[in-house]
Amino acid sequence: MNKTGFFFLITILVTGWIFSSVSDKDKPKDLQVLSFETINETKTYMKTVAKGLGVKCIFCHNLDDFSLDTDHKKIARNMMKMTKTLNEDYFSWKDARQIECWTCHQGEKEPPEKK
Template sequence: MKLLVFSLLVSVSLFAQQAGDRGANPLPAPKNLKLLAANTDIRFVMRSFNEALGVQCTHCHMEGDFAADTNPKKEIARKMISMVRLIDTSFPSSAGVFPEGYHEVDCITCHRGNIKPETKAPRKFYNRGNSLGEPPPAQRPGVSLKLLPPDTHVHGAESLMGEFRDALNVDCGYCHGGGKPLETDANPRKDIGRKMIMLVRQINANFPGTGVFPVGDQEVTCWTCHRGDPHPVSLGNKRYDLPAAKQ
């Protein structure tokens, strides 16, 4: 019995000493944080970046000296953080300064595990009429184009509205509808759609060589964020599976 008590006392003493050692020697504070707050959970944030782009830490950092700015991709990452923060201002539901808080858009939204985000839907969205073999709407001049160029291919096959449908996986009535002609502004989602066009233009302005959406080359499109869902995925609303049980 005395031996058992002695063993327990030794174990408790060793545990307390180890805990004290951990408290006396915490992980070194991160250095060279030009955008992130000093109290940022660096390990969590960096792992979320890894997941979003499908890369390891050395994609942006220098092996052996993560604080160094030697790798030019690190500065690109800082620009992306600033861009996410700017995008966040378009969504009242976002809270906190990225990466803290909840955000409707973050790195996962666009990258989805790839370094270069996708810009084109892999397949078409077909409504009931399409599935029954009805022809696409006839091409006709756009009306009430408050943001789009007058010659925009709005309707019909391979049209801009078709790209919007493919990106969000919805039919025209999602933004138009209301039992009135498509050119009316009866549906409030139509104005949201216009704001999203402006947002896409704002994002693409960060990348040299891009046109004014939807004209010219684009680094980001509606598909980039939506991927067939009216509500884009972010770290705060992404569905995760529980980790596999340890053997």
């Protein structure tokens, strides 16, 4: 193989490697409670959380770096653990409706109190 062919082959191999690399851009960072594999899955879930509390992303997240912890984010993690536990331990019968943020919060930052 001459030099031209060699460099051409290297170019093809490198290009193929670049395009076939698993993209870290698609993976969410620092998920401690959620088990999503992609940012899209995380985003879809986050939208239900935002609607459940009637808030925007900025309520919990540092918009310059979504993976950074904030006070609300830490609270949200506990809430997610609680929701997961309740669904697994108490709403586990067949076709049981799963609870989510909206169930208690009803679109408010704090669950409305009713007497």
